[in-house]
Amino acid sequence: xxxxxxxxxxxxxxxxxxxxxWSVAGGWALDLFLGAVTREHQDVxxxxxxxxxxxxxxxxxxxxxxxAFVGEPGRLSDLAPDEELVLPEHELVATRPADGAQLExxxxxxxxxxxTFRRDPSITLxxxxxxxxxxxxxxxxxxxxxxxxxxxxxxPRDTADFEALGPRLGERRRRxxxxxxxxxxxxxxxxx
Numbered sequence: 001x002x003x004x005x006x007x008x009x010x011x012x013x014x015x016x017x018x019x020x021x022w023s024v025a026g027g028w029a030l031d032l033f034l035g036a037v038t039r040e041h042q043d044v045x046x047x048x049x050x051x052x053x054x055x056x057x058x059x060x061x062x063x064x065x066x067x068a069f070v071g072e073p074g075r076l077s078d079l080a081p082d083e084e085l086v087l088p089e090h091e092l093v094a095t096r097p098a099d100g101a102q103l104e105x106x107x108x109x110x111x112x113x114x115x116t117f118r119r120d121p122s123i124t125l126x127x128x129x130x131x132x133x134x135x136x137x138x139x140x141x142x143x144x145x146x147x148x149x150x151x152x153x154x155x156p157r158d159t160a161d162f163e164a165l166g167p168r169l170g171e172r173r174r175r176x177x178x179x180x181x182x183x184x185x186x187x188x189x190x191x192x
Contacts, residue, residue, distance in 0.1 A: 046105050
């Protein structure tokens, strides 16, 4: 483990001046929660509320956006300038043509100030618990949310993430995750 978040900071630099709330998601979010880089990361996932996506695009005029097709890894198509994604679509790849920089945006759902799980809207978490700020000053999704998404079809690295984080979540986060997995992914082999 190391504390070198420089690659993440570099990737997030284009978002520094954007007023739209965003949060690091995926494996980087888990490392931010732990305060150390625990493994290699293939990309940077950024969560944005679906209702804020238009404002995000407006704030990033030099970037092109492509939709990622649900259930078809690697398949992308250009998104028209005024086009919105509707559920179940939730993933976009943004590219800055000038230098090829890329960010993956994951659209998250919310009702008012409550984060809502897109796979089952009965699973919710108050936004004040869903979005955290790391010791490095970087906003990120709460680890229990990241692990809930990973619980659908856990890969070996997802299980390693769960095993590294499970004991460090604290009782409230563990209870929420345990109950959410039981509802959304009852066949998931993860147990506390």
